[in-house]
Amino acid sequence: MTTETQHGSVIVMDRRRGKLRAGQGLLQGLRVVWDHWAGSFRKNDNFSKIHGTFTVEYPEERLPMPQAYRNMPVLLFDDESGHELCTGCYQCQRICPPQVIHITQAKDPVTGKMVPAATEFIIEYDACMSCGFCAEVCPFDSIKMDHVYELSTANRAALTMRKAQLNRSISYYTGIAPGLWAEVQAGAMKKLQGSIKRRPDVIGLAASLTEKIKARRLELAAAAAAAPAAAAVSAPAAPAAPAAKLTPEEKAAKLAAMKAANANKGAAPAPAEAPVALSPADAKAAKLAAIKAANANKGAAPAPAEAPVALSPADAKAAKLAAIKAANAAKQAEAAPVSVETAVATAPLDAKAARLAAIKAANAAKLAAEQGNNE
Amino acid sequence: MLKTEELQINIGPQHPSTHGVFRMLVTVDGETVTDLKPVFGYLHRNHEQIAEVNTYLQNMPYTDRLDYFNAMANNHAYAMAVEKLVGIEVPERAEYIRVLMVELTRILNHAGALGFLINDMGAWQTQLAFGMREREKILDLFESVSGARLMCNYFRFGGVARDLTADFMPRLKDLLVAMPAFIDEMERLLRENEILLQRSEGIGILPKDLALAYSVTGPVLRGSGVAYDIRRAEPYSIYDRLDFDVPVGSVGDVYDRILVRIEEMRQSKRIIEQVIAQLPDAQGGHINPKARQNVRPPVGDVYARVETPKGELGFYLVSDGSSRPYRYKVRAPSFINLTPLGDMCRGYKVADMVVILGSIDIVMGEVDR
């Protein structure tokens, strides 16, 4: 290593004693100690002073901790709504170096699906190293570092904290770290709203807020009472239908119908007089069916006209066939290059009518066949 | 002539002067030490195997606990090692903040180490109390920026965890006003003190060639006259832009090491002043925004080292491509600096042996890991 670099040199410490007589060094040192002792009667209130006392008479006097101080994590819940911010996403459990966090995510008792809340949240305070990683990594700003340092207890088991003991209100946290909360408040509250929407029943409400839980339960009960009345008014669509699985043909018919409906929304008022070359009988039946459908639509609840009323496979195939026929006819009629969808779109009512006509035709055929057999 | 026998006595592991749980098997002939064997492992926590089970980020708080006196320096070495392995760049402002923290650590380590050495000499806690007062100021600064006084956990891969707070700079500037007064006062108390000179001049001499052969580093090596400082020998971070001198001793005894440590505090203050002046112009933020903390380094190995206040702290990492280290080795300065303890103490008195151990400045968290 070179002795002289451009940024500094090597200096050999000078051991040479100063011109002090024997014993003077001790006196010099005593002078230093005397200065400190004399200065200790005044208070040292500034970092730039080296004399003076800055004793804090703990426990009568306590120093305020800086905002960033971290010791032991706590969970936050919103004062207003009573909901806990924690969604049970396991990020803090994954990152915890000594692995002292144990989470159980909440499940909807009715459907069995996971709910963004935590039923149990355990932190072993006696092994927690207060590194702050859980607070750093939490995407929902629900676990934060507290400022408590007076945790001594003779009961080791009492240091395993459960969710009820870890819950703190957000107002508590703004009391100890206002700046840190202000940075993340907007995002955290927005995410909380999203979580609340997906939490059924009273899941996610802090357990200590018993009044809020009672109030919410009453609210839900009232809503449940009102719901059956509302349900009776709605269209008598097959209640099991939405959940039932559709066969591929039914799916195709539904898709064609949906496409027709979407095009209907955006397209110009469908010209019922679109030059679609349907066979005369089909056109007449289609017109009749269209009128009937319009009448039905006026009176009934807004149940989707394209609701997958359970079509038998044969009928569905017939409907699909009719729709394709209509589309092809439209394509041939109009020389302009029009896609099948737009062709269908230009004659939506006609397509619907065509399908209805196909259904009617099929039913009529079946009836005729039965009658024919009976005869 | 009376028939005498050599006596083997056990100093430690529970002993107020052994700087932690440290045991020395001393063979004495009367009051003179003829042989000394250091025995440690009482604080062995298997840190290296814990690190193989944790991911790279989860290891960061554990590095705090190695040399628990200087948490920031340990974090720095580990962060540098992982950044070198993965190839993460550190923005300029983050480098300046890092150097600031590490140099503050150097001041507080030397303030404490000299205090403990004077305590070992029998002067009780006079200098230690003065040194602790300055340490408290610096620890308050650490607390306001990282959240904890000792176990800072402040460095991340690609920078530091949080930027400096608004009240950090004014307090730091106040502290730097007090610093020359503190160091000068310490010199006045110690440098010409007859008792200290008697207890430390010519005690525990480690000659230059032996110092290098024993692989010692830090103030012990520089006290023996070898001008090897990693910040100059293999500059890392932004040390190649900063002006500072490297103090060395001439004889290699305890007195030289005291003088070297006092001068290093002055140089650290000089570095901090330069950092404060250059910090406003530094580019970038407090962390590289593209750096992922859950790193998955490519297969390979790396060795990164820093000049901590006690010597060379190095991390040797071997990665197998997963998110956990395959091998994680800590090259601890205090551990290796203990190698010449036996040779340094031979021929001196038992009381000198305590002083020599104090002058090496060990911390058992590092020695035992």
Place this chain on the structure above:
Amino acid sequence: MPNVSADDLRVRLGRALPGVVQEVYPLKVAPPPAQGHAPAAFVTGDTLVDAARVVDAALYLRDVLGYAYLSDICVVDYLTDGIFEVVYRFYNVEGGPSLALKVRVPRENPVVPSLTPDWPGANFHEREAFDLYGITFVGHPYLHRIYMWDEFEGFPMRKDFPKQGDKYIGEDE
């Protein structure tokens, strides 16, 4: 600042001490994963040296090249490859980056000549390697355990040492 590269070192060692430098072969490091492709093999850039002649190589570095500062001796347990790799790291007193010598010994019988009689700084490093990995350093003046107590059985840092459930740690810890 002096900067001898690893290739340079191989050439010079090859000339001065023939037969010492060995060909570097790739290491698998970790066992191949159950799914997906295995990561790349580890081919080190440092100099691989014959275990029996490591002392000669180290002294060459110190006396001829001036790399008189031995920083670290580290042992890595490559369980899949069946070897222990001992990494010796040297620095030049004038400064500059390190030069590393690597020695590979089989796991069943790891024996390496000790550097301590010629280089006292290797003392604690070799004791640690013996204590935690079980490598015998022939010629070490005091090869006893350094961290674990003397009657301890087993070598804790080896990859096949159980992390739980051996006779020292109970099943439930």
